[in-house]
Amino acid sequence: MNEPRVLASHGHLHHLHHAVLNLIPLFILHKIYFSLGELLLESVFLSVDPYMRPYSKRDMKEGDVMIGTQVARIVESKNPAFAVGTFVVANRGWRTHFISDGKDLNLLPASWPESLPKSLALGTVGMPGLTAYVGLFEICKMKPGETVLVNAAAGAVGSVVGQLAKIGGCKVVGCAGSDSKVAYLKNIGFDEAFNYKTVASLDEALRKASPDGYDCFFDNVGGEFASIAINHMKKFGRIAVCGAISQYNDSVPQKGPYIQIPMIFNELSMKGFIVSSWHNHREEGVKALLKWVLEGKLKYHEQVTERFENMPAAFIGMLKGENLGKAVVKV
Numbered sequence: 001m002n003e004p005r006v007l008a009s010h011g012h013l014h015h016l017h018h019a020v021l022n023l024i025p026l027f028i029l030h031k032i033y034f035s036l037g038e039l040l041l042e043s044v045f046l047s048v049d050p051y052m053r054p055y056s057k058r059d060m061k062e063g064d065v066m067i068g069t070q071v072a073r074i075v076e077s078k079n080p081a082f083a084v085g086t087f088v089v090a091n092r093g094w095r096t097h098f099i100s101d102g103k104d105l106n107l108l109p110a111s112w113p114e115s116l117p118k119s120l121a122l123g124t125v126g127m128p129g130l131t132a133y134v135g136l137f138e139i140c141k142m143k144p145g146e147t148v149l150v151n152a153a154a155g156a157v158g159s160v161v162g163q164l165a166k167i168g169g170c171k172v173v174g175c176a177g178s179d180s181k182v183a184y185l186k187n188i189g190f191d192e193a194f195n196y197k198t199v200a201s202l203d204e205a206l207r208k209a210s211p212d213g214y215d216c217f218f219d220n221v222g223g224e225f226a227s228i229a230i231n232h233m234k235k236f237g238r239i240a241v242c243g244a245i246s247q248y249n250d251s252v253p254q255k256g257p258y259i260q261i262p263m264i265f266n267e268l269s270m271k272g273f274i275v276s277s278w279h280n281h282r283e284e285g286v287k288a289l290l291k292w293v294l295e296g297k298l299k300y301h302e303q304v305t306e307r308f309e310n311m312p313a314a315f316i317g318m319l320k321g322e323n324l325g326k327a328v329v330k331v
């Protein structure tokens, strides 16, 4: 069983490469621990997500198994409720194999077609897709005819946000960190898109994309972008504070402009949320996302990195913006 160990300091992330080679032979695990009622699973796809950075910085110490979710296949079963060959989503960290009693596993929806990559259960039809769904419909309370702004728009969450906003009858403006990502956004139906790294002025770019301002702002980035965007909100605008990736690597907290004046002046609402707190919307959300994917209304792209030992490279690459759509690792 491979268990890459996490090292708390960002400067030491490269040591993960060495730790990945820390092998515990599978047959030992199998003989000692695998008992009645239990299942042996192998990871097929693993997710790399931005939350791993702030959560590992806060909660983990050197030597811990890195947190994370996977799509896994049951390879042996001593539990009659789970058949060998079944695919599940698990939250068991960066491991190639693990044992479960079945209580912590989520089955893929029964209607999952054979033609659809199972990795989508970690992306568009999984946690990131649900984040977009909850953030737009429950937090922003988006209405048809409104204008929606989203940053990190070509990523796992942002690309779903833009497309759901279009499905919901809104105008959508997105930004991303390369021209090819901007072209992708136009391709999947964004009305306006710009490269936040190359525009002369973020303020001008936001004004040009929607001179009347924004009703909803789905913020994945925080920091400077969010501080400028807040001044472009319409009266009674709503901001879903989903992520702050521009701040996850900071060792010294950024000092930003203060937000009270635009909040008061335009009577804005701003609400942070964590998707797992909205688990009662999971079934409905996954069902809707899967339906839109199958109807061709919700397009997806995945950045697939091959081989488990490349988990650290995939993770660091995603934080640097190397991914288009959802970053996953195929074991």
Ligand SMILES: NC(=O)C1=CN([C@@H]2O[C@H](COP(=O)(O)OP(=O)(O)OC[C@H]3O[C@@H](n4cnc5c(N)ncnc54)[C@H](OP(=O)(O)O)[C@@H]3O)[C@@H](O)[C@H]2O)C=CC1
Pocket: 049, 050, 051, 127, 128, 131, 152, 153, 154, 155, 156, 157, 158, 175, 176, 177, 178, 181, 220, 221, 241, 242, 243, 244, 245, 246, 247, 273, 274, 275, 276, 318, 319, 320, 321, 322, 323, 325, 326, 327
């Ligand atoms: N609240 C919740 O429950 C959840 C929150 N999230 C948050 O949503 C956000 C997006 O997550 P996810 O879709 O999985 O990740 P993405 O697939 O969007 O990948 C991260 C992207 O962030 C962009 N990025 C990285 N650094 C910066 C920076 N300094 N400034 C601006 N953009 C940057 C990069 O794109 P680019 O090339 O455009 O710079 C990169 O591709 C994250 O902040 C994450 O923490 C995600 C899931 C659940």
Ligand SMILES: O=C(O)CCC[C@H](O)\C=C/C=C/C=C/C(=O)C/C=C\CCCCCO
Pocket: 050, 051, 054, 055, 058, 067, 068, 069, 091, 127, 242, 243, 244, 274, 275, 276
């Ligand atoms: O292993 C875990 O406990 C995490 C499980 C993740 C999971 O699949 C569900 C929810 C994911 C939430 C993601 C949230 C974000 O990306 C927001 C990230 C950070 C917020 C700041 C945290 C600051 C900590 O000091």
